[in-house]
Amino acid sequence: xxxxxxxxxxxxxxxxxxxxxxxxxxxxxxxxxxxxxxxxxxxxxxxxxxxxxxxxxxxxxxxxxxxxxxxxxxxxxxxxxxxxxxxxxxxxxxxxxxxxxxxxxxxxxxxxxxxxxxxxxxxxxxxxxxxxxxxxxxxxxxxxxxxxxxxxxxxxxxxxxxxxxxxxxxxxxxxxxxxxxxxxxxxxxxxxxxxxxxxxxxxxxxxxxxxxxxxxxxxxxxxxxxxxxxxxxxxxxxxxxxxxxxxxxxxxxxxxxxxxxxxxxxxxxxxxxxxxxxxxxxxxxxxxxxxxxxxxxxxxxxxxxxxxxxxxxxxxxxxxxxxxxxxxxxxxxxxxxxxxxxxxx
Numbered sequence: 002x003x004x005x006x007x008x009x010x011x012x013x014x015x016x017x018x019x020x021x022x023x024x025x026x027x028x029x030x031x032x033x034x035x036x037x038x039x040x041x042x043x044x045x046x047x048x049x050x051x052x053x054x055x056x057x058x059x060x061x062x063x064x065x066x067x068x069x070x071x072x073x074x075x076x077x078x079x080x081x082x083x084x085x086x087x088x089x090x091x092x093x094x095x096x097x098x099x100x101x102x103x104x105x106x107x108x109x110x111x112x113x114x115x116x117x118x119x120x121x122x123x124x125x126x127x128x129x130x131x132x133x134x135x136x137x138x139x140x141x142x143x144x145x146x147x148x149x150x151x152x153x154x155x156x157x158x159x160x161x162x163x164x165x166x167x168x169x170x171x172x173x174x175x176x177x178x179x180x181x182x183x184x185x186x187x188x189x190x191x192x193x194x195x196x197x198x199x200x201x202x203x204x205x206x207x208x209x210x211x212x213x214x215x216x217x218x219x220x221x222x223x224x225x226x227x228x229x230x231x232x233x234x235x236x237x238x239x240x241x242x243x244x245x246x247x248x249x250x251x252x253x254x255x256x257x258x259x260x261x262x263x264x265x266x267x268x269x270x271x272x273x274x275x276x277x278x279x280x281x282x283x284x285x286x287x288x289x290x291x292x293x294x295x296x297x298x299x300x301x302x303x304x305x306x307x308x309x310x311x312x313x314x315x316x317x318x319x320x321x322x323x324x325x326x327x328x329x330x331x332x333x334x335x336x337x338x339x340x341x342x343x344x345x346x
């Protein structure tokens with residue numbers, strides 16, 4: 002965008018209504034005639050709030066595909082993904098020789114320049130977060146079992162979920178605790194959308210290694226990382242610069258890696274949250290409290306990690322069909338787990 006767009010308070014200082022000359026001066030190479038004619042209805046000016054909202058919506062594209070659609074170059078999606086482009090700001094890191102191989106047509110070149118200017122603007126305002134695709138969102142809420150059902154209903158991105166009716170959700174066949182996490186997750190999702198933040202990186206839980214790599218377009222690193230001894234996402238935090246260098250990351254891959262490390266730090270914190278002996282696995286947690294016999298019952302209720310048990314009400318503990326001493330140990334475990342999670346949050 003124009004040099005002034007990224008300056009603090011630039012939008013607040015706009016006149017109301019906004020005229021075409023002002024819009025062109027602010028947006029620079031990002032000024033889009035089609036957009037302007039739409040929001041002004043051919044009058045040559047529009048309400049300030051409408052103008053700002055149009056820019057905010059474009060800044061908060063749901064995905065790379067939707068961002069490319071804004072600039073009418075979505076036909077380039079496949080070739081850009083083959084070049085490891087994951088988000089709008091990745092365009093600025095492409096080499097000239099890589100761009101030349103795309104084979105842009107005459108009109109596409111004009112749209113490309115607009116998209117590139119917008120990419121630089123997003124980078125200037127530090128609006129650069131890793132994407133949060135549907136599979137990553139589901140796994141972070143321990144709802145990945147619902148993925149196939151959601152895809153069958155036509156949900157391709159997590160924002161599609163807000164269009165589901167209660168009967169649609171009921172058809173997913175959620176277990177007791179899955180249903181409670183679903184309510185928490187969809188409530189948070191609505192807040193994210195209302196805040197124009199489709200790339201929110203808040204996590205109810207850290208994702209698995211494979212899903213994390215796929216979300217960052219780093220899936221080819223799965224085998225090399227496992228050869229280094231990486232098993233869970235938290236293990237990446239133990240890598241030093243020498244081990245990272247063995248992965249031979251290119252510029253885009255290194256950028257994606259650094260963006261995703263925030264989730265790795267969260268994963269390392271989560272590994273210590275088990276209420277007792279810092280064993281990160283659910284099985285280890287249960288065995289440390291001598292509650293391993295309850296594992297299958299908990300899974301039937303939809304509990305897959307320690308924090309899922311915190312959604313159980315005390316009057317529902319009977320669903321676990323515990324023996325007398327198991328019940329005592331379970332209550333002690335819940336107290337310890339609750340205290341540890343409260344201290345962490």
